[in-house]
Amino acid sequence: MSLATYAALPGALSCQAKMLLGTPCHRPRAPLTSQEIAQAVATVEALRFVGLQEHWQRSVCLWHARFGAPLARIELLNSRRGTTSAPTTAPGLKGVEEEESGASDPQHGALADVEAIPAEEPRARRQLAERRPEHHGLESAERHPEHRGLESVERRPEHRGLESAGDVVDEADEAVYSAAKRRFWRDVEAHSEAVGSCMRAIAERTGGDDTSAMVTPLHGKHCLRDASGSQRMWCYRY
Numbered sequence: 001m002s003l004a005t006y007a008a009l010p011g012a013l014s015c016q017a018k019m020l021l022g023t024p025c026h027r028p029r030a031p032l033t034s035q036e037i038a039q040a041v042a043t044v045e046a047l048r049f050v051g052l053q054e055h056w057q058r059s060v061c062l063w064h065a066r067f068g069a070p071l072a073r074i075e076l077l078n079s080r081r082g083t084t085s086a087p088t089t090a091p092g093l094k095g096v097e098e099e100e101s102g103a104s105d106p107q108h109g110a111l112a113d114v115e116a117i118p119a120e121e122p123r124a125r126r127q128l129a130e131r132r133p134e135h136h137g138l139e140s141a142e143r144h145p146e147h148r149g150l151e152s153v154e155r156r157p158e159h160r161g162l163e164s165a166g167d168v169v170d171e172a173d174e175a176v177y178s179a180a181k182r183r184f185w186r187d188v189e190a191h192s193e194a195v196g197s198c199m200r201a202i203a204e205r206t207g208g209d210d211t212s213a214m215v216t217p218l219h220g221k222h223c224l225r226d227a228s229g230s231q232r233m234w235c236y237r238y
Contacts, residue, residue, distance in 0.1 A: 017172035032172045044179040052184050061198035065191040
């Protein structure tokens with residue numbers, strides 16, 4: 001499914017904000033109000049943990065810095081590799097020694113400049129092409145219970161204008177993402193010593209290899225020894 005196809009689906013926009021408000025991601029509804037967007041942003045601050053996918057290794061290190069337990073290599077592997085990729089603008093493992101803390105990294109140092117931090121993946125900004133043929137025929141959606149009501153998609157306020165080309169900004173999810181970035185880098189700075197140590201350990205143990213490019217099997221088993229010191233092992237399958 002193309003990005004344009006996805007963005008034109010009923011309820012696709014503002015997915016993250018809606019879930020923070022307790023609404024299913026793809027449930028069609030009127031655009032979120034400014035008050036609802038503010039509530040979603042406030043919820044980001046109330047979450048126990050916030051990580052950024054485009055800074056996966058640092059997010060894993062932050063998790064362990066906050067909640068303890070040793071880092072397992074499996075946490076760094078890419079188990080859901082896609083078929084496309086985007087250029088990386090953020091430093092990778094080979095430059096990890098320069099990233100030992102948010103305060104020492106000129107790119108990420110000042111929290112006031114958090115909006116300028118580049119991401120590896122595009123933000124929720126959709127370039128919509130001419131409406132594709134696969135959108136025609138929504139009138140037959142009643143044959144699928146989960147798609148009832150799609151035939152009136154053009155009448156929904158949040159979908160007006162999707163039929164033609166244009167640059168649509170997902171205002172609600174942009175606000176949520178900005179709040180998540182602020183929260184993430186603030187937490188990284190608060191735990192800079194532990195996060196920096198973790199990132200250096202990753203670089204040393206992997207020899208500078210990019211673990212994000214490694215692919216773990218979709219099925220396997222991971223075991224941990226009981227913390228009490230007994231010989232008991234706890235295993236889970238994935």
